[in-house]
Amino acid sequence: MRAVLCKELGGPETLVVEDVPSPPLGAGQVRMDIHAAGLNFADSLVIQGKYQERQEPPFTPGMEISGVVTEIGDGVDHLAVGNKAIAMCGVGGYAEEIVTDADWVLPVPDHVDMVQAAGFPVAYGTSHLALEHRAHLKEGEVLLVLGASGGVGLTAVEIGKAMGATVIAAASSPEKLDVARQYGADYGIDYTKEDIRDRVKELTGGADVVYDPVGGDAFQQALRSINWEGRIIIIGFASGTIQQVPSNYILLKNCSVMGALWGAYRRRDPATMRKSMDTLIQWFADGKLKPHSSHQLPLEKAGEALQLLIDRKSTGKVVLTTGRG
Secondary structure (H helix, E strand, O other), X not given: OEEEEXXXXXXXXXXXXXXXXXXOOOOOEEEEEEEEEEOOHHHHHHOOOOOOOOOXXXXXXXXXXXXXXXXXXXXXXXXXXXXXXXXXXXXXXXXXXEEEEHHHEEEOOOOOOHHHHHOOHHHHHHHHHHHHHHOOOOOOOEEEEEOOOOHHHHHHHHHHHHXXXXXXXXEOOHHHHHHHHHOOOOEEEEOOOOOHHXXXXXXXXXXXXXXXXXXXXXXXXXXXXXXXXXXXXXXXXXXXXXXXXXXXXXXXXXXXXXXXXXXXXXXXXXXXXXXXXXXXXXXXHOOOOOOOEEEEEEHHHHHHXXXXXXXXXXXXXXXXXXXXX
């Protein structure tokens, strides 16, 4: 099978595609033909050795995939050969085939689009768990989403609307804000030209919940826009700057700053992650969620695809396709 390999830690330009042996199947595992793989900003950190969970080369990156189950190991009873499914595999997704832990392979209805499904688990899983489980977003509250047209930001816009919030999208261009509006944003802020705090105050008087995958100066501005007893959720640091949190402001607003590291729930609280994913898959199957992918590239262009994420030239998800769908 063909697979993308990280043979040495570095940038996307170091990735290569080679033929590798198919992995053996063990108990509690399934083999899948991969139709598509979703890319995540975290993948760019993994290949540089900068992610929380370090991988030693050589390895195949890729945290999430869609495809068809082709073989089942002993002890697996919730899947059948021929099932369309998504998998949260952690690594190994940029390939034509994978053997992975069956507990994190979830069947999806036959009518689901496989490219959309490939970019579904991490981004939607992150946003739903952050907004529902961590921030307890309530109907009628104001949600401010930073990086609102990106992979996770756009899902936060969509899920926030599904949960009944008024959503303010903040992004770096009018075109990106147009995408966010298509997915339900009530208002838009171009933070290359407008002050986040001033515009939020003007639009709604303040934000009850801030969803922040960006960090840096955008975080500082958003924190100043938060309402009394508001919540700000840190998802990541796409700006490249890890901000220092002014604790005096947290005290004055009696607000909460919290993290939402979605992947950690797989190990620490799998029941909460599974419950969230069950909800999301049902919404997806019912057509309530419509995953957006601005770029689909073949496996051979994995480096180019990952660079699109790093350069913030994509909206929604970037997806690799294998030609097996």
